[in-house]
Amino acid sequence: MRTHLTLLRGALALLLVITGCLFAVGSTIERHHRHHESTAAKTAATGGETTGEIGGESSKPKPAEHATSAETGSRILGVNTESKALSIIAVIASLTLAAAVWLRPARLVLLAVVAFGLVFALGDGREFAHQLKESNGRLAAVAGLLLVLHLVVSALAAAATRASAKRATA
Numbered sequence: 001m002r003t004h005l006t007l008l009r010g011a012l013a014l015l016l017v018i019t020g021c022l023f024a025v026g027s028t029i030e031r032h033h034r035h036h037e038s039t040a041a042k043t044a045a046t047g048g049e050t051t052g053e054i055g056g057e058s059s060k061p062k063p064a065e066h067a068t069s070a071e072t073g074s075r076i077l078g079v080n081t082e083s084k085a086l087s088i089i090a091v092i093a094s095l096t097l098a099a100a101v102w103l104r105p106a107r108l109v110l111l112a113v114v115a116f117g118l119v120f121a122l123g124d125g126r127e128f129a130h131q132l133k134e135s136n137g138r139l140a141a142v143a144g145l146l147l148v149l150h151l152v153v154s155a156l157a158a159a160a161t162r163a164s165a166k167r168a169t170a
Contacts (some may be wrong), residue, residue: 005160009105023087114161121151124143
C-alpha cells in the first residue's frame with residue numbers, strides 16, 4: 001500500500017511539473033502569436049507605411065489599432081486571464097503544489113491539487129474552444145492536452161486522498 005501511494009504521489013508531482021511547463025509554453029506561444037497579429041493589423045491599418053505621419057496628424061491610434069489592443073485578453077472578475085504575471089503565478093503555483101505533494105502529501109494539499117486541476121481544466125476547455133474558433137490548431141492542441149492532463153491531475157489527487165485516508169484508518 002505504501003509503494004502504491006508513493007508511486008501515485010510521484011506521478012502526481014511529475015504531472016504538475018509537466019502541466020506547469022506546458023502551460024508556460026502554450027501561453028508564450030499565444031502571446032507571441034497575438035503580437036504578430038497585432039503588428040500585421042497595424043501595418044494593414046496604416047497602408048503598409050512604417051515611417052512617421054507627414055503633416056499635422058496626431059499619433060492617436062486608428063480604430064483598427066484600438067480594437068486589436070483591446071482584444072489582447074479576456075477578463076474574469078476584472079483580472080486579465082492572459083496576462084504574463086498571471087501566467088507566471090500559475091506556473092509557480094503548479095511547481096509549488098508538485099513540491100508539496102512530493103514532500104508532504106497532507107490531505108489538505110491533495111484537496112488543493114484536486115481544486116487546482118479542476119479550475120485549470122475549466123480554463124483549458126475555454127481556451128480550447130476559443131482556439132478552435134480562431135482556427136489555431138497548434139494552440140488548440142496544447143489547450144486540449146492541458147485539459148486532459150489537468151483532469152488526470154485532479155483524478156490522481158482524488159485517488160491519493162482516498163489512499164491516504166485508507167492508510168490513516170488502517
